[in-house]
Amino acid sequence: MAKNNQQLPLPLYNEIKELNESLFNEEGAWETPDYIKQNMVHTFRYYQDAALRFFHYSQASREFSFRNVNHVLFNMATGSGKTDLMAGLILYLYQEHAYQNFLFLVNTTGVINKTIDNLTNEASDKYLYTPEIEIEGERVEIKRVSSFPKTQSRNTIYIKLATVQSIASDIYTQKENAMGEEDYARHKTAVLGDEAHHYSSSTKKEKESEQSWEKAIATILNARNDNRLLEFTATIDLENKKIYDKYKDKVLYRYTLDRFIQDKYSKNVKRIQSSNTDVDNMMNVILLSEYRRRYALEEHNTYIKPVIMFKSQRIDASNEAHDKFIELIDGLTLESFKYFLNRQSQITSENDSETLRIAHEYYRSNEDRLSEIIRDMKREFANRRIINANDTNQSGLLEKGHYEALNSLESPKNLYRVIFAVAKLTEGWDVLNLFDIVRLSDDSKVKGTKATTMSEAQLIGRGARYYPFSLNRKNSYTRRFDDDGKDSLILETIHYHTINEPQYLKNLLSALDEMNLPTGEDKRNPPIEVKVKNSFKRTDVWKYGKIYYNETVEVSDDYYDSLDKYGIDTKRDVVIPYISTLKEVGYRDDKVQEDYSNAYNVPIPYDQRYLRKVMDRLSFYHFDHLKKYIPLLNTRKEFLGENWLNIYNRTIYVTIPRTMESSVLTANEKLNILERYFMDVAKQIRAGYSKQRGTGKFIGYPIKDYISNYRKRVPNYDTSRYVENKPQKVDRYEIKEDYFVYDSAIINLTEKQLIDRIAERVSELHEEYSSVYLIRMDESMHRESAKNNKLKLHQFGGGHDEVNLAGFQPDFILYLKNKDYFIQIFIEPKGRNIEGEQWKEDLLTYINEHEAEIIFEDETEEVKIKGVKFYTMNDGRGTIREIGKIALGKEFKGLSF
Known part of the structure; x- marks a missing residue:
C-alpha cells in the first residue's frame, strides 16, 4: 500500500473515527464482548478490538439507524490477523444480530483449506475457537455446509466456504443442488470476502470471464436488505479511480503495514543477494536454516523448526530444483561439507551476508561435531520432509495431506522443513516459522516484471509475521531483540535470498517500498569491536578503581x-x-x-x-x-x-x-x-511501579570487572519511508588520546561533540587531578554481561516531581581523582525526546542537591557522586560550564559558549 493512499478521503472511515471519539456516541462504552474473548483462542490486539468496535458502530449506532451499511471493507496489513477478526465478527453477528448463515468467499482453493482449519476443524492446531463455544449458557455449534438449510436449527452457525468462481458459476448456471439467488434471500446471510482486491474485476474492466464475480457477489448482497458483505484485504489500489469510487464509502477500518511493523508484530526483513548457482544457494540456506534451529536450542534452550520456501517462476523449473535439492542432500558427506565451507571462505567479500558469515563460523568452530551435524541435516531435509506445492492442473489438488501439512507447519508434530512452490502460496498462507524464502534463478528470461516482484514482495510481507518462540518459558508476540543483533538476525529475521540481477532488484525494491516494508541487504555488517586501551589497563585506576551506582531493594505490593x-x-x-x-x-x-x-x-x-x-x-x-x-x-x-x-x-x-x-x-x-x-x-x-526501588546507598564496582571490550552493530535499511524519521546517524570514531578509556566510540553527533568539548578541557582538569578519564557506558557493553545490569542509576529519597523507578544508565562517566578524593560525574547527552526523559535529568541534579542522603559501602577513600544536566547540541544547557564548577569550583578558562 503506497503511503499517499492514506491521504485520500474515506468518508465512512472518517465518520466512524469521529463517532469513536465522540462523547455522545451512545455506543461509546462498547468493548469487545466477553462471549468473543472467552470463545476464541487468541486475544484480540488493540487494532482488532478497534476494527470490531468500528463495525459495531456501523450496525448499532443511532447515527446509522436510517442507513443500511451493508457493505464494508477492512483494509488491514498482511499478517495482522484478519482471520481472527473474521472469527470474532462471526460470533458478533450471530449473537447481536441473529445471523446464522456465513459465506466465506476466497479466490483460491488453498485459502479455503486453510480457513476450514481456522473456522470449522476443531482437531486442527489452527482452529481459532475454543473446543466448546458457549454463549449465555447455550452451547453453539459451528457446521460447515455446502448449502444453507431451509429450516435452521437453534444455536447453530452455518459456514459455507467457496471460491468466488464456484459461487458465480452456481448463480449464473442452473445446476442441481447449487445455491441461487433465492437461497440467499431465504435467510439473512453475511458474506466474508477474503483477499477482496480480486473481486473488483469488472470495476477495473478486466477480462470478460471474470466480470460475473463482482456481479455474483452483488446479487447475493442485494438478495435481502439485511444481507451483509464484509471484505478484507491488505492491498487495495485506491489510486485507481474506479476502485476508489467503489470503496471510498465502504472502507471501515485501516491498519497499514508500516504501523504493523512499528508495533513490532513482524520479523525484520533482510535480503541476501547472490550470484551463486542455485545449488550453492540451496546449500547456504540449508546451513542457515539448520543453524537457526541449533542456535535456538543451544543458546536459548528453546525448540523452533525454521521452514525454507524455494520460489520459482515456472513449475517445471521448480520441480527441477526439487530434484537438485534431493540430490544435494543425498550426496552430502563430511568431505563435501568441508569443501563447500572452504570454498565459501575463499570467495567471500565485505559485501557478503553477515548472517551467513555467522552460520559458517558456527560450523567451522564445531569441526569435531560435523559428522553429527551432517547426520542431522540429512534427517531434517530428507525428501519425506519436503512439500512440492506445485499443482499441474486447475483443480488445485496437491498430494493427499499436503494442504493440511502446509497449514500446520508450526505444529511440533509437523516435520516438514522445505516447500517448493510457484504461485500457490502467495495469498492466504499463514505460517509463522517461515524464515527463508529463496528466489531460484530459472533458466527462462523472466527476470522479474513489476507484477512479479510485487507478488514476491507480498509473499515476503506474509512471511514477515512474527514467530512467538519461547524464551525463558515465556512467549512474546512482538520482537524482543535489538535490530541487527545476532539474536535478531537469527531468530527474528526472515531472509529473502534473491538473484543478483539489476532490473529484478530494482523492481523488487520498488515493490517493497510501495508496501512500506522496511528491508535491508544483509551485507557484512559485523559488530564493531570497541576495546579498552592497553595504556588504560596499565593504570592504577584500572587495577584498583571503582565506579559507583546505588543499590536497590525489593518493594512489596x-x-x-x-x-x-x-x-x-x-x-x-x-x-x-x-x-x-x-x-x-x-x-x-x-x-x-x-x-x-x-x-x-x-x-x-x-x-x-x-x-x-x-x-x-x-x-x-x-x-x-x-x-x-x-x-x-x-x-x-x-x-x-x-x-x-x-x-x-x-x-x-x-x-x-x-x-x-x-x-x-x-x-x-x-x-x-x-x-x-x-x-x-x-x-x-507505569513509571512509578516497580518491584525494586533505589536507595541512597552507593556500591563501588571494580572498573576492571565491569569495563570491558564490547561489540556493536548499527542497523541499516534501504526501503520503507517509515524509518526516515530516525535519530542522528551513528558512526565509529577513533579516539587516540589517553583520557578516553576505549580505543573508539560508536556514537552520534551530539555524543561526539560532548567528547570533543571535554577533550578541550582535559589539560585544565589535570591541573587539579592526576587521573582524568572519560568512560563511555555503552548499552551494548552491559547487554553482553548479565552482571552489568547492576550498573544503573535509580531514584532514591523523596520529592521527585516525576517518579520513575526503572533506573537508567547514563551514557558517560567523567572519572576524576587526586590524592585527596575521587569524583564521579554522570553525563547524559540528549538529541531528542528531552521532555519525555526529564526524570533522568532531574535524578542527575538530585544527586548534587541531596549529598547528605548518600552513603557508601566502602569508605576507605572520599568519594563524591555528581550529575549534570543533559548535554545538548552546542551545549544549550551549559553542561560544560557545570562540569567546570563541580570539578574545579569555577568555570573553565576562556569558556565562550
Whole structure:
C-alpha cells in the first residue's frame, strides 16, 4: 500500500473515527464482548478490538439507524490477523444480530483449506475457537455446509466456504443442488470476502470471464436488505479511480503495514543477494536454516523448526530444483561439507551476508561435531520432509495431506522443513516459522516484471509475521531483540535470498517500498569491536578503581497504597494547556505550539459520562490492566475516588488564549483535554511501579570487572519511508588520546561533540587531578554481561516531581581523582525526546542537591557522586560550564559558549 493512499478521503472511515471519539456516541462504552474473548483462542490486539468496535458502530449506532451499511471493507496489513477478526465478527453477528448463515468467499482453493482449519476443524492446531463455544449458557455449534438449510436449527452457525468462481458459476448456471439467488434471500446471510482486491474485476474492466464475480457477489448482497458483505484485504489500489469510487464509502477500518511493523508484530526483513548457482544457494540456506534451529536450542534452550520456501517462476523449473535439492542432500558427506565451507571462505567479500558469515563460523568452530551435524541435516531435509506445492492442473489438488501439512507447519508434530512452490502460496498462507524464502534463478528470461516482484514482495510481507518462540518459558508476540543483533538476525529475521540481477532488484525494491516494508541487504555488517586501551589497563585506576551506582531493594505490593507512591499529586487542582484541534503542524512536529502570552485558566465541567468514556478509550484503564500496576485496587470506580485519584474533589482547568471564549470548547475538546490528563497519569503510574526501588546507598564496582571490550552493530535499511524519521546517524570514531578509556566510540553527533568539548578541557582538569578519564557506558557493553545490569542509576529519597523507578544508565562517566578524593560525574547527552526523559535529568541534579542522603559501602577513600544536566547540541544547557564548577569550583578558562 503506497503511503499517499492514506491521504485520500474515506468518508465512512472518517465518520466512524469521529463517532469513536465522540462523547455522545451512545455506543461509546462498547468493548469487545466477553462471549468473543472467552470463545476464541487468541486475544484480540488493540487494532482488532478497534476494527470490531468500528463495525459495531456501523450496525448499532443511532447515527446509522436510517442507513443500511451493508457493505464494508477492512483494509488491514498482511499478517495482522484478519482471520481472527473474521472469527470474532462471526460470533458478533450471530449473537447481536441473529445471523446464522456465513459465506466465506476466497479466490483460491488453498485459502479455503486453510480457513476450514481456522473456522470449522476443531482437531486442527489452527482452529481459532475454543473446543466448546458457549454463549449465555447455550452451547453453539459451528457446521460447515455446502448449502444453507431451509429450516435452521437453534444455536447453530452455518459456514459455507467457496471460491468466488464456484459461487458465480452456481448463480449464473442452473445446476442441481447449487445455491441461487433465492437461497440467499431465504435467510439473512453475511458474506466474508477474503483477499477482496480480486473481486473488483469488472470495476477495473478486466477480462470478460471474470466480470460475473463482482456481479455474483452483488446479487447475493442485494438478495435481502439485511444481507451483509464484509471484505478484507491488505492491498487495495485506491489510486485507481474506479476502485476508489467503489470503496471510498465502504472502507471501515485501516491498519497499514508500516504501523504493523512499528508495533513490532513482524520479523525484520533482510535480503541476501547472490550470484551463486542455485545449488550453492540451496546449500547456504540449508546451513542457515539448520543453524537457526541449533542456535535456538543451544543458546536459548528453546525448540523452533525454521521452514525454507524455494520460489520459482515456472513449475517445471521448480520441480527441477526439487530434484537438485534431493540430490544435494543425498550426496552430502563430511568431505563435501568441508569443501563447500572452504570454498565459501575463499570467495567471500565485505559485501557478503553477515548472517551467513555467522552460520559458517558456527560450523567451522564445531569441526569435531560435523559428522553429527551432517547426520542431522540429512534427517531434517530428507525428501519425506519436503512439500512440492506445485499443482499441474486447475483443480488445485496437491498430494493427499499436503494442504493440511502446509497449514500446520508450526505444529511440533509437523516435520516438514522445505516447500517448493510457484504461485500457490502467495495469498492466504499463514505460517509463522517461515524464515527463508529463496528466489531460484530459472533458466527462462523472466527476470522479474513489476507484477512479479510485487507478488514476491507480498509473499515476503506474509512471511514477515512474527514467530512467538519461547524464551525463558515465556512467549512474546512482538520482537524482543535489538535490530541487527545476532539474536535478531537469527531468530527474528526472515531472509529473502534473491538473484543478483539489476532490473529484478530494482523492481523488487520498488515493490517493497510501495508496501512500506522496511528491508535491508544483509551485507557484512559485523559488530564493531570497541576495546579498552592497553595504556588504560596499565593504570592504577584500572587495577584498583571503582565506579559507583546505588543499590536497590525489593518493594512489596502493599507499598503501593496511594497514588502518592507513584509520584502523582492528588491534592492540587489540575491545569492543562489547550491545543487546538485545527492547528496546522508539520508531520514531524512532536508537539503543537500555542501562543499563551495572554492566557487564562477556565474550569472544565464534566460528568460521569466523560470519565467513563476516557477510561474506556484508554486500554490502560481497563481494569485487568490497571490492576497490574495498582495491586491493591478493587474496582475502577474506586480508582476515581478520594483514596486514589481523588478526581471529584479537584477541579480540572484548561489554559486557553485570551482571544478565545471558553464557551466555544466543544464536548469533544473537553474529552480530549481530560484524555490528555489521564494519559499523563497512566504514564506516571507505569513509571512509578516497580518491584525494586533505589536507595541512597552507593556500591563501588571494580572498573576492571565491569569495563570491558564490547561489540556493536548499527542497523541499516534501504526501503520503507517509515524509518526516515530516525535519530542522528551513528558512526565509529577513533579516539587516540589517553583520557578516553576505549580505543573508539560508536556514537552520534551530539555524543561526539560532548567528547570533543571535554577533550578541550582535559589539560585544565589535570591541573587539579592526576587521573582524568572519560568512560563511555555503552548499552551494548552491559547487554553482553548479565552482571552489568547492576550498573544503573535509580531514584532514591523523596520529592521527585516525576517518579520513575526503572533506573537508567547514563551514557558517560567523567572519572576524576587526586590524592585527596575521587569524583564521579554522570553525563547524559540528549538529541531528542528531552521532555519525555526529564526524570533522568532531574535524578542527575538530585544527586548534587541531596549529598547528605548518600552513603557508601566502602569508605576507605572520599568519594563524591555528581550529575549534570543533559548535554545538548552546542551545549544549550551549559553542561560544560557545570562540569567546570563541580570539578574545579569555577568555570573553565576562556569558556565562550
